[in-house]
Amino acid sequence: MKIDKILSALESGLGATRLSPNISGLTLTLSQRTRASGARHFWREHLRRIQFANPALPITVNYPREPCPPKLDIQFANASVETISVSGMKSEDICKRLLEKSV
Structure with missing residues (x-):
C-alpha cells in the first residue's frame, strides 16, 4: 500500500x-x-518526479555553504547551457519554465 x-x-x-x-x-x-523556499520545494517535490520520468537524465544538486543566488542550469545536447534564475519563484513556476524549455 x-x-x-x-x-x-x-x-x-x-x-x-x-x-x-x-x-x-x-x-x-x-x-x-539563502532563503529560497520555491527552489527547495522544487528540489523536494518536482525534481523527484522529473528524475523518475527521465531515469537516464543526469541531475545534479549543488548545495554550497557560501551564499549564492539560486539557479537552474539546463544543459542541451548541442553543449549550450541556459540558466534560469529561480530566486523568488514558486516551485510550480520553476517546473513550468523547465517544461517550456523542453518543447
Missing part, C-alpha cells in the same frame, strides 16, 4: 513528464544560507 502511494505520487502531478531528448542534464544550485 505504501509503495503504491509513493509510485502514484511520482507518476502524477507537475513534472511527471518525459523531457525532450535535446536536454542532456540539469543542475540546481541553491545555497544553505
